[in-house]
Every structure is written in structure tokens, then in C-alpha cells.
Amino acid sequence: MLSFDDALKRAVSHGVRTGTESVALLEANGRVLANPVTARTNQPPFDASAMDGYGVRATDVRAGATLKLVGTSQAGAGFEGTLATGECVRILTGAPTPAGVDAVVMQEKVSVDGKNVTFQDTTSPGSCIRKTGNDFEMGDVLVAAGKRLNPASLALIAAGNVPEVEVRQRPHIGLLATGDELATPGDTLAPGQIVGSNRFGLAPLLAPLSAAVHDLGNAIDEEQPLRAALEAALSGPSDILITTGGVSVGDRDLVVPVLKSLGAEIVFWKVAMRPGKPIVFARLGNKLIFGLPGNPVSAFVGAITLVLPALKALNGIADPLPRTLHLPLASPLPQNGPRRHFMRGRLTCRNGASAIEPIMQMDSAHLSSFSEADGLIVIEENRPAADAESLTPFISFAHEGIPASG
Secondary structure: OEEHHHHHHHHHHOOOOOOEEEEEHHHOOOOEEOOOEEOOOOEOOOOEEOOOEEEEOHHHOOOOOEEEEEEEEEOOEOOOOEOOOOEEEEEOOOOEOOEOOOEEEEHHHEEEEOOEEEEOOOOOOOOOEEOOOOOEOOOOEEEOOOOEOOHHHHHHHHHOOOOEEEEEOOOEEEEEEEOOOEEOOOOOOOOOOEEOOHHHHHHHHHHHHOOEEEEEEEEOOOHHHHHHHHHHHHOOOOOEEEEEOOOOOOOOOOHHHHHHHOOOEEEEEOEEEEOOOOOEEEEEOOEEEEEEOOOHHHHHHHHHHHHHHHHHHHOOOOOOOOOEEEEEEOOOEOOOOOOEEEEEEEEEEEOOEEEEEEOOOOOOOOHHHHHOOOEEEEEOOOOOOEOOOOEEEEEEOOOOOOOOOO
């Protein structure tokens, strides 16, 4: 049985990065940069006022001084002249500072009588002025390669006068459930049947990092039908095939032997983690295959901790590993055994600060408790019992891009 850390290393290192494509900024949210983006302009491109006020020569301004108002500078329509001694201009936020102006005094610190502007206090050169290139300069790297774009980074790139970006192409994913007992939501259940829910949770989980998630339905636990389903899945457009169920060692757990018979290389099978021990990871050519357990919580945990990092690596994300916070426990935890435990946890407040409340439900088919979780508490192998307040690693669903349930 492979350690979780070794399994994670293999999962993120065995994929072949996708190609690239150029997309417009409005279509690039969530995409991963293939190349760094550099600014094509200074920001701001000129010295600009940081607020509504009056542009002045700082040496002219003192308490009680009155200057003559000679014009206005506003965004998109600057004052054309040069400010002389004893003069000031009305200036609005974002407007270019006219020649001769070296400070801006906010409008709350003046009184105005027609063309006469009287000042309350002195000011200093540079006050309330955003200098050219204060945010970034032409040629600066705005966003590095391997970063996943978000609304803030897209706004930054747009401000740099860059209309489109080169991003990694996203892989196609196929989802295939296995199991004689599975019915589709809405079906009338026959005796012994359960509703197959895994595809409906995994598809939206993986969709943000994929070009498309292809629902391949359900295959029964018989060798020939399963072989046909796997062959069809692996000959289709999917770069990654994810199966659920049939990966343990029971008489009807046929996914691994059928994959072997098709020529797949088994990279690992069985990981020292809970839930999710019987996870299998395989390769067939350039295609990756993850066989997740059929129990829904096991499938989710395996997808979040192993499949998502592999998918991030395929997308070219520079750091594909789960982002782990360290937060205090809200209540104690018992000693852990020899497998990495990913325990459901809920964010709460303790002594005025964020803390993690363990969800003690351990059943790997108990979806209602999983749906209440805000993330996974990471309990390392053989960790001793931990008291409340102990700092503990926590994989936040929000940081992994998984929307909160409520």
C-alpha cells in the first residue's frame, strides 16, 4: 500500500501538459496562463489626481492663501495650459495633472468664491498625485505563467492594455460509474438498488478545470460489458477517465483486472488514506485513469485530494497541490492510525477566531455529513490525540474553488 504523499507525487507527475490557445480576456476567467503577461503601457500612463480637488504649485499654498482658478482638468479632458504662480485648477479624480501642478489639495480643505480659491493648510509636492507607472510600468510582468486567472488578475491584465492571453487548453474528462445496483435519479428503485450519485457530484467538481465533462453512464459488474464500456471510454475524446466503484478486491470488483487486460499501466493501487484506500491510478498511452471507490464520500475525498491536483498539473498550474490552512481545533481529536485521515470539518468561531469543528461521522457513504463540511481536516499518519486549540492542517473547499453549501 502506497503512502498518500507518494501517491500524490505520482498523480501530479504522470500527466502530459495540454497545448495552448489564445483567448479574449472576457473568456479567460479560470484559465491557466501558458506564458507570462507583460504590460503594454504604464499605469497610470500619466501623473493623475488621486481625488477631487485643486491642482496647485505646492509653494503657493499656505493657510489663508488665495489662488486664482484658471480652468478644469477632468478624466479624458485635461487642462491644456501651464499653471503659473498664483494660479490653481479644478481637478477631478483620475484626471491628468497639468504642467506646473505638483500637488493636489482635496476640495474639503478649501473655500471657493467665484474664481478665488482659499486654502486652509500648507501642502507638500506630490501630495494626492498618482505618479506615472505608480501601479506598474510598461514591460512589467503582470501575471506569471502557471497562474489561474481570476477577476482581479483579468482586470490587471486589461489595465496593462493586453486584449487576449495565451492559456493552456483544458483536458476532456470522462465519468463512468460501475455497479449492478445503481439507478438513475428519478428511477423507481428495484429491490437492492440505490441511486448512483457520484457522477452528479464529480462533474461540477471537475468542470472548472476541464474543457468538458462527458457523462459515460453506468457499466454493470460483468467482465465483458465492463471491458466494452472502458474500451469505448478510452477511445473517446477524454484525456482523463474517472471511474467509480469496482476497485476493491471483491469478486465483482473488476476495474483493475480489466484495465490490465487492456494494456493499462497501473501506477498505483491502494493508498494509505481514509476514506478512499482502494483508489487506482493508471495510464494508457497519454490517457490518465483514476478508479475511485463507489462510496460517495470516498469518491469525493479521492477526487479532491488526488484527482484535482493531477488535473491542475495537466492544466499547467505552477503549484497544483491542495492549499492547506493551519487552524485551531474547536474540539479534540482522538489518536489516528497508520493511514492519512481526511476528516470532514466545519468552520466555526472559537474565542473570536476561526476554528475547525470536526464532524465525527466516519461512514464513507454518509453524504449528508459531507454536504455540511467546509473542508477536510488532514490528520497525519499515527498522529497522537489532539486537544482543542491544536493547530491542524485543513483543506478548505473555498480555497479549492468548491462553493460552500450554505
